[in-house]
Amino acid sequence: MSVNRIGILGAMPEEINGIVSLLKDKQEIVKGMRTYYVGTINDIEVVVVFSRWGKVASATTVTHLIVEFGISQLYFIGVAGSVSLDLAIGDIVVASSLVQHDMDARPIVKQFEIPLLGKVELYPPKELLERSFYEMKKLESSSSLLQLISMEQQENFSISNPKVFLGKIASGDKFFANNNEKESLLKLLPDVLCVEMEGAAVAQVCFEYNIPYVIIRTISDAANESSHVDFKEFVGQVASRFGIAIIKALVK
Numbered sequence: 614m615s616v617n618r619i620g621i622l623g624a625m626p627e628e629i630n631g632i633v634s635l636l637k638d639k640q641e642i643v644k645g646m647r648t649y650y651v652g653t654i655n656d657i658e659v660v661v662v663f664s665r666w667g668k669v670a671s672a673t674t675v676t677h678l679i680v681e682f683g684i685s686q687l688y689f690i691g692v693a694g695s696v697s698l699d700l701a702i703g704d705i706v707v708a709s710s711l712v713q714h715d716m717d718a719r720p721i722v723k724q725f726e727i728p729l730l731g732k733v734e735l736y737p738p739k740e741l742l743e744r745s746f747y748e749m750k751k752l753e754s755s756s757s758l759l760q761l762i763s764m765e766q767q768e769n770f771s772i773s774n775p776k777v778f779l780g781k782i783a784s785g786d787k788f789f790a791n792n793n794e795k796e797s798l799l800k801l802l803p804d805v806l807c808v809e810m811e812g813a814a815v816a817q818v819c820f821e822y823n824i825p826y827v828i829i830r831t832i833s834d835a836a837n838e839s840s841h842v843d844f845k846e847f848v849g850q851v852a853s854r855f856g857i858a859i860i861k862a863l864v865k
């Protein structure tokens with residue numbers, strides 16, 4: 614696949630900072646309360662930026678990447694809360710599809726359907742998805758993620774062997790912080806693996822502009838009563854290291 618310029622969005626400033634440290638010939642461009650870092654990784658031109666939080670902010674940032682920076686492909690990394698019991702903190706989810714769990718224009722269209730697009734789910738393009746999943750599986754089998762954090766961190770976060778999953782991600786303008794909310798979501802969307810606040814919005818923009826994209830999330834919390842604490846700790850201590858490893862595996 615020939616790629617001229619890759620956009621890299623991170624859902625947390627900590628993740629962006631790690632990736633920015635990989636850039637060669639770095640330039641900074643500030644616009645609309647966002648700092649875009651232009652440079653190269655492995656001689657491939659990239660633009661790295663913090664998406665900011667929520668659907669509106671992230672859709673705006675990715676639109677800017679497409680229209681102003683002319684990216685031809687997008688990777689979006691960040692953290693997520695798990696809703697599937699199969700997932701543990703530190704696991705990685707590659708989105709095979711994305712849904713906006715707070716989209717509800719009933720009775721005009723059915724619940725979760727994106728008006729005018731006539732779609733409930735958005736699917737990243739097959740070729741890029743397969744390649745990205747393959748690269749993440751290589752990270753899993755080499756146990757290289759585990760080596761990025763200390764024994765103490767492995768114990769504190771109960772991370773023993775980070776696994777890589779392919780599945781559905783639900784996004785919306787809501788931080789899940791209790792089991793009731795999580796169970797209500799699962800009743801409506803039983804096959805969702807994890808929740809976050811940007812991916813499906815970014816997917817919609819990429820779909821509309823025909824830009825190949827992949828969304829990859831690391832589980833930071835279990836979307837329950839302790840999620841706000843787990844989330845902060847994980848982002849501060851682990852997410853940026855995993856983010857660097859993920860991007861190094863993809864941009865080459």
Ligand code: ADE
Nearest residue numbers: 692693694788789809836
């Ligand atoms: N991102 C990380 N954890 C999350 C949660 N619990 N809810 C929504 N987005 C998240």
